[in-house]
Structures are given as structure tokens and as C-alpha cells.
Amino acid sequence: MKVHLFIPCLVDQFTPQVGIACLKLLRATGHEVVIPTNQTCCGQPAFNSGFREEAREVAYHFKTIFHDAKIIVGPSGSCISMLKNHYRELGLIFPESVQVFEIVDFLSQYGQSLRFHSSPQRIGIHDACHALRELKLYDQPRELLKRIPGLDLVELNDGQACCGFGGTFSVKMAELSQDMAREKVKTIQAADVDTVVSLDGGCLMNIQSTAEGMGVTLHAKHVVEVLADAMISTGEQA
Amino acid sequence: MEFTPRSIKANFTESLKDFTLRKNLTKATHHTIEKRDALKAAAPDWNKWRDAAAASRRESLLHLDRYLAQFENQFTALGGEVVHATTIEDARSKILDIIKAENGRTVVKAKSMVTEELELATFLNAQDIETWETDLGEFIIQLAGEHPSHITAPAIHKNRQQIAQLLHEKMGVPYTEDPELLTGYARQFLRQKYLDADVGISGGNFIIAETGQVILVENEANIRLSTVLPRIHIAVTGVEKVVPSQQDYANLMRLLPASATGQKMAGYVSALTPGVSGGPERMIVILLDAGRRQMLASEKWEMLACIRCGACLNVCPIFNRGGGHAYGSVYPGPMGSILTPGLSEPGNAPDHAFASSLCGACVDICPVKIPLTKLLLQTRGDVVNTHHKSWDNLAERSVWKSWSLMMRHPGIFRIMRWFGARIPVRFHWGSDARKLPRLAKETFLQQVRDGRFD
The missing domain is CATH 3.40.50 (Rossmann fold)
Structure with a gap:
């Protein structure tokens, strides 16, 4: 196609x-x-x-x-x-x-034809609000990530709570936004993961920046980054 | 209620520092949501009920005049009286006239958000008509001289210690944190007021067109007493509360207590029916417009489907951080951020709709499927258009105009980016330690243009 x-x-x-x-x-x-x-x-x-x-x-x-x-x-x-x-x-x-x-x-x-090599790592998942509620994407990222052998996908406590980005909300209501983002970073820390995946550039930027500001080592990635890293390329398959 | 334009942000800043408030609030809202979720999980037909409720509410709104006329015919045929009020002032003066004509001196009031719109207890007390809130939460709020901070749980922002101290100070009762004892003190005080009262005032959760009944849902039986003991009863309700039939009402009741308080069924449900022996001599319904028809004629009409369960408040991350008082309006939270500007003069409450990250948790929980985020976005559009002459707005519009120009001309965008990438400092993003990330050395699209992936 x-x-x-x-x-x-x-x-x-x-x-x-x-x-x-x-x-x-x-x-x-x-x-x-x-x-x-x-x-x-x-x-x-x-x-x-x-x-x-x-x-x-x-x-x-x-x-x-x-x-x-x-x-x-x-x-x-x-x-x-x-x-x-x-x-x-x-x-x-x-x-x-x-x-x-x-x-x-x-x-x-x-993407049924995708094949993944083993990638032992613990990864937390944050449900981005619009992906979850407006596009109804909940099972899809989980099913894809679970196809990676050795990957341990960790659900966050209150994983469907908003990270506080909200586009210009994060500027117009900065303190509220910041408070929500900090709480999100804390739940990620509590899940004992140093990588969190999501489905939205805005949320990822917000979580990454907030973690940096809090002095927390954290990699906020789009699900596709993890998938692409673990993908067996056609050359390798052959 | 008075609005201080542009004050929401400052109010939230204050609330964020109040850890007691946050603790009181989240403890209560999370508990309610958990109970609601459990009921939903145990009800395989929940979504069917929800679809039916959503359809029924819209049916009412689409034929509002027909159902209101049907209600009025039924209610008056049974011996009740219907009074129409166009504005808040109109409703106040009509209520006052009724009380004065009956030589009423004491009023007992049930909890009702419509009467909060009228600030009725304060208004009547100022007219030398002794008026008491009989709902425990509202009674606490009345003693404290505050406004409710939640539409179903008015004193949700207060903890047991704060309530104990308040009752001790205002009523002179011994300090105790025992909820039974505290409730007992309030009950003892209010019992006499029910007996003294000439007039009872309530709201109306639903009014049924088919039967001409006013439905009142509660847990403390204070509404029972307020509607039965005094000679005169006045029920004040918004025109949008009409439901076509008992069937519609029965279905809505599957969702209302569950969504509001996480209860399968409320403690007491009363169906006020005029002309029943043992009831009040006169039963009057005030049908209040106060901006509702204006809203019905707008793009935001679906907001009037709201059954005031408060679930959107409980689930809202913003409400849980600010508390109801931060909104400075009768209705807080997502529903309040649409209703408040929607029911008032254009240009009023301009910041409400912006106090949302548009996460949509409210949309998911709403038992009558109001598209709250869509309506918040429409309200934002309204605000931008009604404030088109303010300096703030002009400044922001010029930013978006330039942005639009840049986004429609990729070449200009690239040049601006070239400059942007050379700014040595990292800007603070909003507040304190959150800094805007650095721009990538090369954008993805630049790499594509360079043929990196051919």
C-alpha cells in the first residue's frame, strides 16, 4: 500500500x-x-x-x-x-x-510481518489522553510491545491520568500543568522504570522536560522508537 | 455569584499551595469514583442505559416547549401552580412575593444548585425571612458563610476536624470529631426549624412531563421534611430538567446516584405530586430560564442535557487540584466551565474554558454523553471572538496570525527555524524547572529533503 x-x-x-x-x-x-x-x-x-x-x-x-x-x-x-x-x-x-x-x-x-529480536528491558506505558480517549488506542500499543521478546511492559499507577500537557494549556495554566506533570513523573519513578512510552509527541516532551527539571533520569519515547530498535531488519531475517 | 475576570489562574495558584484542600478533595473524589466504577463494572447494561439516557435528554431539549407545556398542564391539573421566571432577579422577586403573600417568616431549604444560582438563602435572609439550608453539607457551608465547592458535595473541601471546629464555634456545641454526634447537633437544631417553617424550598432533579411530578433525590431525608412539613412548597428548577416520561426518569435514575455518589440507589427519592393529602397546601414550581434558552439556541446546547451528577468534577485533574472555589462560579469543573460562560452575558467568565488540559476523562464518565471537550473548545472560540478588542486578545491573535503565515509557507518556517536553533539559551517552559527542549540539529523533513533515506 x-x-x-x-x-x-x-x-x-x-x-x-x-x-x-x-x-x-x-x-x-x-x-x-x-x-x-x-x-x-x-x-x-x-x-x-x-x-x-x-x-x-x-x-x-x-x-x-x-x-x-x-x-x-x-x-x-x-x-x-x-x-x-x-x-x-x-x-x-x-x-x-x-x-x-x-x-x-x-x-x-x-504490521503482522514485523519480527523483533530479544530486548530485555522494563518499560512503563503512559496512555496519552487523545490516543486513548479520542482514538480508543489502548490494546494496540500493548499488543505490539509485547511482541518484543524479553520486554517487560509495566503499567503505571493511574496510568490514564493526564500528564498536564494540553498544548497551550501548559503555558496558559503553567503551574497547574507543571503540577500534573510532576505527579506523572513521580508515578513513573514509583514504577521503577527509566523508560516510559506513549503515543503523543506533546506528552513525551512534557514528561521528558519535567523529569529533567526534577533531576530524574528518564527516557520518554514514542512506542515506535522501541519497536524500531528491536525490529529485525529484512537483511537480518534473510 | 460575582466573577472576577482573569482571576482563575491566581485562584488555582493559591489552591495548589493548599495541601489540606488537595488531600480532603482527592480522598473524597477518588472514593466516589471507585464506587462508581465498581457499580458500572457490575452492570453489563450500563452502556445501553447510558445511550438511552443520552437520547432521552436530547429528546427533551429538542422538544423543550412541548414537554414543558405538558408538564405544566399535568401539574396544574393536579392542583399545583407553575411560575415562569426569565432571569435570576425575576425568580428572586417572584419567590419573595409568594412568601410575603403567605406571611411567611421562616424557610427551610433543600439542597439545589438552581437556588445557588439565585443565591436564594442569602437573598431571603437579607429580606428578613429566616432561611436555613437543611442539607448537612449546605448547612455547614451556610454556617461558614461560604459557597458550595462541589455540586453534589458542597462541603467536600472540608475535613472532619474543620467541620468539628466550625460547629463548635458557630453553634456553641462541644468540640467533637464524631460524625454521628456532629450530624446529631445539626439535626437537633434543624428539627425545630422544619416545624417553625411556613415555606419549604427545594430544587428539582427531574420534572416529568407525562405525570406532572417533581423528582427529588437525596440521602438525608431533609428534603422529605422540607417538602412535607411547611404549608407552602416552592420547587425551583431549570427549564431543561424536564423529562418526557416515567420510563425516561426510571432509566436516568439507574445512572444518577451511581455517577453522583457511587450509590446504586439514593437514600430517599421523592416524587412531589400536588393535591395529595397530608402534603403542603400550595405547591408551586418555578421554571427558571436564566440563560438556558440562549444556550439551547447555541452550538453548546448539549450542555443542557446535564443531570448535575458531578462525576465530571470528581474525575477532573484540574478540579481536583483547584477545588470548586477556584472557579469563582456556582458551577465548577468541566460542566461549570461550559455552563458559566454559556448561561451568562457574552464575555463573562472568559478564563473558565481554558482551565482544562482537554484530557477527556469527563467525556468518558458523563452518564448522558455530553461532548464536554468539544464544548470547551467551542467556548474557547467564543471567548476569543467576544474579546476580540481586548489587548491580551489582540496580542495573542497577532501571534497566531504570524504562526499561521509561517505554517502556510514552509520556506519562511525553515528560515525562522534556522534562527530559532541558534538561540543559545533554553527558555523556561511555563514555570520553574521545566525547560523547552533544544531543537533537533536537523529536522526529520530536512533529512528527507537531503535524500538521507532514498
Whole structure:
């Protein structure tokens, strides 16, 4: 299948390795990957701040850039939910022939051919709010990660509690946001893991930055980073 | 209630320092949520009930006038009286007129959020009509001279020690932390008031169009006493509380006590029916609009499906950190952040909708499936558009305008990034130690353009 890769702005700017992991995994599953290099942002930041006109302008740019895509895949629950659930609130509707997936959702449906080598490590999982509640991705990341031999996936206490990012909420209500983020880092520490995975660039950036500020050693990764690291590449398989 | 615009942030900052508040609050809300979750887990038909409740509430709202007229016909046919009030002031003066016409001197009040909108007890006391809150939590709040901090648990922010001290100081009773004894003191005091009262005032959880009954749900029997003992009863309720039939009401009752207090069934449920012997001589229902029809005509109409269970407050990480008082409005939490600006003049309570990380835990728990995050987002849009002339708003709009320009022109974006990546300092992100991460040396898309993955 021909897949258009959507790299959300935060991922592109701060964690390009997540994009590389997506590309690697998609290619390994035998899909043709198209990466429109003039993509920028889906419009979510302005939309969530109430600036709908500006959000619509940027969302329209996104739709133009991806006009010939039939399958759009990207790493980040909230950005994918923006396309799937909120574009219509801006009056922008994808044709029914266009399918949009968070990459973990896509891989759980079309990634059966992926093979993983053993990777003994303890990893905590934080359910990103929009991936969990707006895209209903709960089992998908767990099932994929459990295919990695030796990987010990640890559920966090109150793992579905928000990390406090919330886009511009983290700036407008900074102290509240910070308090929520600290609590999240504490539950990760309490789970005795030094890597936590999630499905949203925003949450990951928030958790990583907060942990650094608290002096806690922590690696916040997108699920695809762990998958790509443990993947047996086609060369190795042969 | 008075709003201080732009004050929410400061209120939350205060609340975050109050560890007693946080402890009192989270202990109570977590306990309620656990009990609610257990009931849901034990009810295989929960989602069916929820779908039916959601549909029934919307049916009421879509045919509001028809069901209200049906209710009024039924209620008056039974001998009750219906009074329409368009605004808060209108409702207050109509209630006062009824009490004065009956030479009423003492009022016993049941817990009701609509009467909180009217600040009714304070208003009546100021008119020399002795008015007592009879719900234990509300009674505590009245003694403390505060406002409720939660729609179903008004004194949730107080712990046992604080309540013991309050009753000791205000009522002169011996200091005790024994809940039975404390309740006993309040009961003893209020018993006489029920007997003295000429007028009882309650709210209404539901009003049933089919039968012309007012439903009241409670756990302390204080509503029973307030509705039966005084000569006159006035039930004050919002127009949106009408449900079509007993069937609809029965289904909603499967969800309301469970969602509100984690109870399978509430302690007492009363169906006020005018003309029943032994009841009050006059039974009057005040149907309050106060912004509801304005909201019904807006994109945020689904908010009126709310049955005031308070589950969205209990589950909200923001509410649990701020407490109800931080919102400075009658209705706090996610539902309050939509209702407060929605029911008032455009431009009022501009910060409410922004006190949310949009996590959606409220959407998942809402027993009538109100899309709270969607409505919060719409409210944010409203705020931005009504405040388009304020300096804050103009400044922020210019930021988003520039952002939009940059995002629609990838070339400009790349140039800006080139500069951004060369800023040597790391900005603090929001507050204290959380710093914005460094920009990556090369973006993913740059690497793609460079042919790194061909």
C-alpha cells in the first residue's frame, strides 16, 4: 500500500528520531512511503486555543499538501485525532476514501510481518489522553510491545491520568500543568522504570522536560522508537 | 455569584499551595469514583442505559416547549401552580412575593444548585425571612458563610476536624470529631426549624412531563421534611430538567446516584405530586430560564442535557487540584466551565474554558454523553471572538496570525527555524524547572529533503 507519512511539527522539530523510526517500520512492513516535505502542522495548537480561523488556514494547508493521500499515518494521538475528529468542526472533511491512522494503530493492523529480536528491558506505558480517549488506542500499543521478546511492559499507577500537557494549556495554566506533570513523573519513578512510552509527541516532551527539571533520569519515547530498535531488519531475517 | 475576570489562574495558584484542600478533595473524589466504577463494572447494561439516557435528554431539549407545556398542564391539573421566571432577579422577586403573600417568616431549604444560582438563602435572609439550608453539607457551608465547592458535595473541601471546629464555634456545641454526634447537633437544631417553617424550598432533579411530578433525590431525608412539613412548597428548577416520561426518569435514575455518589440507589427519592393529602397546601414550581434558552439556541446546547451528577468534577485533574472555589462560579469543573460562560452575558467568565488540559476523562464518565471537550473548545472560540478588542486578545491573535503565515509557507518556517536553533539559551517552559527542549540539529523533513533515506 502507498502510505503518506505525517510528521507532526513537534516531532519534526524536537524528536526527528521518531520520524526515522516510523519510516523504518513502515518500509519493513512493505509499504511504499511518501513523505510530503512541505508539510508543517495540522493546526491543532491554534484550534485548542480558540483561534479557529487561524487553525482553519493551517488545516487547509495540510489538506492541500496531502491532497493525493489515501492513507495518512503519523506518530501522535492528538494530531491524528485533530485530523480524524476535529477537522470537521472546522468545516474541513476528508473524502471517505481517505483513511487516517496513528502509526501504532496502523502497525497493529498491517504490521503482522514485523519480527523483533530479544530486548530485555522494563518499560512503563503512559496512555496519552487523545490516543486513548479520542482514538480508543489502548490494546494496540500493548499488543505490539509485547511482541518484543524479553520486554517487560509495566503499567503505571493511574496510568490514564493526564500528564498536564494540553498544548497551550501548559503555558496558559503553567503551574497547574507543571503540577500534573510532576505527579506523572513521580508515578513513573514509583514504577521503577527509566523508560516510559506513549503515543503523543506533546506528552513525551512534557514528561521528558519535567523529569529533567526534577533531576530524574528518564527516557520518554514514542512506542515506535522501541519497536524500531528491536525490529529485525529484512537483511537480518534473510 | 460575582466573577472576577482573569482571576482563575491566581485562584488555582493559591489552591495548589493548599495541601489540606488537595488531600480532603482527592480522598473524597477518588472514593466516589471507585464506587462508581465498581457499580458500572457490575452492570453489563450500563452502556445501553447510558445511550438511552443520552437520547432521552436530547429528546427533551429538542422538544423543550412541548414537554414543558405538558408538564405544566399535568401539574396544574393536579392542583399545583407553575411560575415562569426569565432571569435570576425575576425568580428572586417572584419567590419573595409568594412568601410575603403567605406571611411567611421562616424557610427551610433543600439542597439545589438552581437556588445557588439565585443565591436564594442569602437573598431571603437579607429580606428578613429566616432561611436555613437543611442539607448537612449546605448547612455547614451556610454556617461558614461560604459557597458550595462541589455540586453534589458542597462541603467536600472540608475535613472532619474543620467541620468539628466550625460547629463548635458557630453553634456553641462541644468540640467533637464524631460524625454521628456532629450530624446529631445539626439535626437537633434543624428539627425545630422544619416545624417553625411556613415555606419549604427545594430544587428539582427531574420534572416529568407525562405525570406532572417533581423528582427529588437525596440521602438525608431533609428534603422529605422540607417538602412535607411547611404549608407552602416552592420547587425551583431549570427549564431543561424536564423529562418526557416515567420510563425516561426510571432509566436516568439507574445512572444518577451511581455517577453522583457511587450509590446504586439514593437514600430517599421523592416524587412531589400536588393535591395529595397530608402534603403542603400550595405547591408551586418555578421554571427558571436564566440563560438556558440562549444556550439551547447555541452550538453548546448539549450542555443542557446535564443531570448535575458531578462525576465530571470528581474525575477532573484540574478540579481536583483547584477545588470548586477556584472557579469563582456556582458551577465548577468541566460542566461549570461550559455552563458559566454559556448561561451568562457574552464575555463573562472568559478564563473558565481554558482551565482544562482537554484530557477527556469527563467525556468518558458523563452518564448522558455530553461532548464536554468539544464544548470547551467551542467556548474557547467564543471567548476569543467576544474579546476580540481586548489587548491580551489582540496580542495573542497577532501571534497566531504570524504562526499561521509561517505554517502556510514552509520556506519562511525553515528560515525562522534556522534562527530559532541558534538561540543559545533554553527558555523556561511555563514555570520553574521545566525547560523547552533544544531543537533537533536537523529536522526529520530536512533529512528527507537531503535524500538521507532514498
